[in-house]
Amino acid sequence: MLTYLRKRILSSALPLVVVIVGVFALARLTGNPATLYLPLNATEQMRADFTARMGLDQPLLVQMADYFGGVLRLDFGESLRTGESAAAMALRAFPATLQLAATTMVLAIILAVIVGCWAALKPNGVADRISSFVSMAAASIPDFWLAIVGIWIFAITLGWLPTSGVNGSEAWVLPIATLLLRPFGVLVQIVRGAMVSALSEPYIKLARSKGAGDVRIVTHHALRNAAAPALTVAGDLTVGLVNGAVVVETIFGWPGIGKLMIDSILQRDFAVLQAAVLLTAVAIFVLNILIDLGYALLDARVRPATVKA
Amino acid sequence: MATPLVQPGHQPPTSDALPEPFAVPPLEPPAAEAAEAGDKKPGLFRLLLRDKFATAAAAVLVLVGLTAVFGPALMGDLATKQNLLFANKPPFNPANGWEYFLGSDSLGRSVLARLVIATRTTVAVALPAVAIALVIGSLWGVWAGYHRGWRETVSMRVADVIMSFPSLLLAVVVLYVFNPSIANIVLILALTRIPIYLRTARAESAELQSRTFVDAARTFGAKPNAIIGRHVVPIVLPTLLTLATLEFCYVMLAESSLSFLGIGIQPPDVSWGLMVSQGRQYLQTAWWLSIFPGLAIVITTIAANMLAAWLRIATDPAQRWRLALPRKRLIARIPAKTVEGDK
Numbered sequence: 001m002l003t004y005l006r007k008r009i010l011s012s013a014l015p016l017v018v019v020i021v022g023v024f025a026l027a028r029l030t031g032n033p034a035t036l037y038l039p040l041n042a043t044e045q046m047r048a049d050f051t052a053r054m055g056l057d058q059p060l061l062v063q064m065a066d067y068f069g070g071v072l073r074l075d076f077g078e079s080l081r082t083g084e085s086a087a088a089m090a091l092r093a094f095p096a097t098l099q100l101a102a103t104t105m106v107l108a109i110i111l112a113v114i115v116g117c118w119a120a121l122k123p124n125g126v127a128d129r130i131s132s133f134v135s136m137a138a139a140s141i142p143d144f145w146l147a148i149v150g151i152w153i154f155a156i157t158l159g160w161l162p163t164s165g166v167n168g169s170e171a172w173v174l175p176i177a178t179l180l181l182r183p184f185g186v187l188v189q190i191v192r193g194a195m196v197s198a199l200s201e202p203y204i205k206l207a208r209s210k211g212a213g214d215v216r217i218v219t220h221h222a223l224r225n226a227a228a229p230a231l232t233v234a235g236d237l238t239v240g241l242v243n244g245a246v247v248v249e250t251i252f253g254w255p256g257i258g259k260l261m262i263d264s265i266l267q268r269d270f271a272v273l274q275a276a277v278l279l280t281a282v283a284i285f286v287l288n289i290l291i292d293l294g295y296a297l298l299d300a301r302v303r304p305a306t307v308k309a
Numbered sequence: 310m311a312t313p314l315v316q317p318g319h320q321p322p323t324s325d326a327l328p329e330p331f332a333v334p335p336l337e338p339p340a341a342e343a344a345e346a347g348d349k350k351p352g353l354f355r356l357l358l359r360d361k362f363a364t365a366a367a368a369v370l371v372l373v374g375l376t377a378v379f380g381p382a383l384m385g386d387l388a389t390k391q392n393l394l395f396a397n398k399p400p401f402n403p404a405n406g407w408e409y410f411l412g413s414d415s416l417g418r419s420v421l422a423r424l425v426i427a428t429r430t431t432v433a434v435a436l437p438a439v440a441i442a443l444v445i446g447s448l449w450g451v452w453a454g455y456h457r458g459w460r461e462t463v464s465m466r467v468a469d470v471i472m473s474f475p476s477l478l479l480a481v482v483v484l485y486v487f488n489p490s491i492a493n494i495v496l497i498l499a500l501t502r503i504p505i506y507l508r509t510a511r512a513e514s515a516e517l518q519s520r521t522f523v524d525a526a527r528t529f530g531a532k533p534n535a536i537i538g539r540h541v542v543p544i545v546l547p548t549l550l551t552l553a554t555l556e557f558c559y560v561m562l563a564e565s566s567l568s569f570l571g572i573g574i575q576p577p578d579v580s581w582g583l584m585v586s587q588g589r590q591y592l593q594t595a596w597w598l599s600i601f602p603g604l605a606i607v608i609t610t611i612a613a614n615m616l617a618a619w620l621r622i623a624t625d626p627a628q629r630w631r632l633a634l635p636r637k638r639l640i641a642r643i644p645a646k647t648v649e650g651d652k
Contacts, residue, residue, distance in 0.1 A: 011469075012473070014466065014470060015470045015473040019474060023482070026482055026483070026485075136611065136614060139558060140558065140607055140610040140611040141607050142562050142565050142569075142603065142607070142610075143566070144565070144566060144569045144582075144585065144586075145565075145585055145599070145607070148585065148589055148592065148599050148603065149600065149603070151592060152592055152596055156592060156593055239472075239473065239475055242475040242477070242478065243478075243566070246477055246478075246570065247477075247570065250570060261478070261481060262481070262570055262571075265481060265572060266571060268485075277481075280478060284474075284475075
């Protein structure tokens with residue numbers, strides 16, 4: 001188990017390292033911050049002072065060492081807008097996104113399991129049709145437009161829900177509904193497919209011959225085997241959820257990491273953008289490890305196979 | 310995916326059940342081959358006409374393509390012409406004239422004309438991005454899968470790294486550093502989608518390179534590149550083209566999202582995503598400004614999705630016979646493959 005874990009951590013860490021180095025490289029590509037940050041009428045002396053203070057006159061290797069030291073100490077410098085520590089701003093925005101994403105993912109998984117199992121039990125039934133319609137919609141409807149249509153119908157025309165903000169439970173409905181569509185649409189097809197193949201296994205026939213009902217067969221026999229593929233895909237979907245979160249947070253004014261990123265781009269606040277991007281990359285890294293662990297716990301067949309490979 | 314609808318004894322129907330181009334007499338293989346080769350294009354086209362969902366989808370895509378090519382010329386300067394007398398006109402009112410059929414914005418510009426102009430920008434970003442990713446990703450993947458070994462390992466690692474990072478974040482960072490011009494958007498979208506083709510092409514080519522006909526070509530002394538070009542690519546191509554149709558949706562949605570967030574297409578250029586974004590602040594008074602461009606996106610992506618689902622069956626010799634059967638909801642029942650298309 002520990003060998004397995006170590007292998008997974010090593011292979012998932014590679015993207016993380018690439019991101020950290022990539023952000024450093026991009027920071028250098030933006031050009032000299034002195035021309036970017038200082039006003040146009042700044043003197044040569046001011047520019048030189050600024051460059052020295054930022055450590056930009058050091059050799060590239062020294063700069064890189066400084067940067068990695070800063071990353072390890074969570075020190076990304078200060079925000080240009082507020083003068084606050086960039087890491088603190090990113091960490092403060094993070095829980096809002098996490099709440100949104102976690103609620104969405106849990107809801108998506110629960111709904112997908114229910115609808116997917118139902119669809120697998122009765123092919124071409126109501127649930128099956130609903131699930132294939134939603135999957136098609138999920139692949140075709142842009143999430144920002146769905147959010148706007150939701151605001152137009154439920155907030156402006158009907159006046160049931162607020163257009164934005166985080167106050168009260170009503171404020172959660174539209175953001176979650178918007179975010180939910182894509183993970184649900186994908187997961188429900190995965191669960192359905194996995195359930196259909198699990199239900200055709202001989203042990204299900206045995207369970208049926210013992211007189212077990214549909215519900216018991218699904219919950220006690222088939223689901224455990226059908227859950228593993230769904231879990232893998234759920235991991236991929238969470239990476240995609242970050243994309244959705246950026247859009248949804250911008251539209252609904254949700255004070256999360258996605259909104260922070262877009263705001264810092266529009267105001268050319270590189271330190272905050274850097275902190276937010278790295279924090280997201282770390283979160284995805286941790287999540288992938290957790291999902292791999294869950295996968296191994298769930299499906300004993302995975303462990304030896306992965307260790308060998 | 311198992312399709313419980315169609316199970317005529319798990320056997321493709323005999324040749325008399327097939328429509329004309331596929332009624333291949335089994336006793337004359339040379340003639341049959343010639344007929345099949347000669348009839349391939351019209352056969353596929355006739356097959357398309359048999360399925361009304363796929364026909365409608367193809368028609369929508371052709372319409373979008375024609376609009377992108379000829380629309381701007383037909384509309385002239387209507388999209389930029391301001392007419393404050395006709396500001397914020399609601400849609401579907403014939404009294405305002407055809408140019409305001411879909412309403413007008415706060416400057417009195419015709420929504421219809423702006424939609425047409427935006428079609429060209431949207432297609433001009435999506436098509437090159439898909440094409441670049443398709444060519445690079447496929448060739449790379451076929452090459453990696455054919456040679457196996459370290460080339461395969463390194464390629465897969467690169468694909469993993471790109472895929473494990475949210476594409477929107479990558480686009481956000483890159484477009485922060487370089488300006489969001491159309492060329493940069495195309496490049497970043499292509500870059501993030503290369504792994505999709507890379508993985509698919511690698512898997513197929515790795516399987517093909519151990520087949521007997523590839524072995525035979527090798528024995529006759531064909532060079533690896535010749536084998537890849539002549540024996541591997543033609544077999545992998547239908548799968549990759551189907552994938553590309555699906556990717557067209559994804560890339561279009563991604564461009565719309567970027568434009569919506571203000572880091573994609575920049576005014577005065579206009580794309581569907583940007584129109585939704587610009588109309589958002591008028592949602593209370595003029596809903597049509599952001600609803601119609603969004604509908605254009607949805608209709609186009611649904612059409613591309615449906616055509617991709619149809620193509621997947623039509624280009625698969627083991628499944629093609631299904632299309633020859635009169636089936637109503639076959640296409641609608643094939644779920645869109647979105648697992649990888651979500652990043």
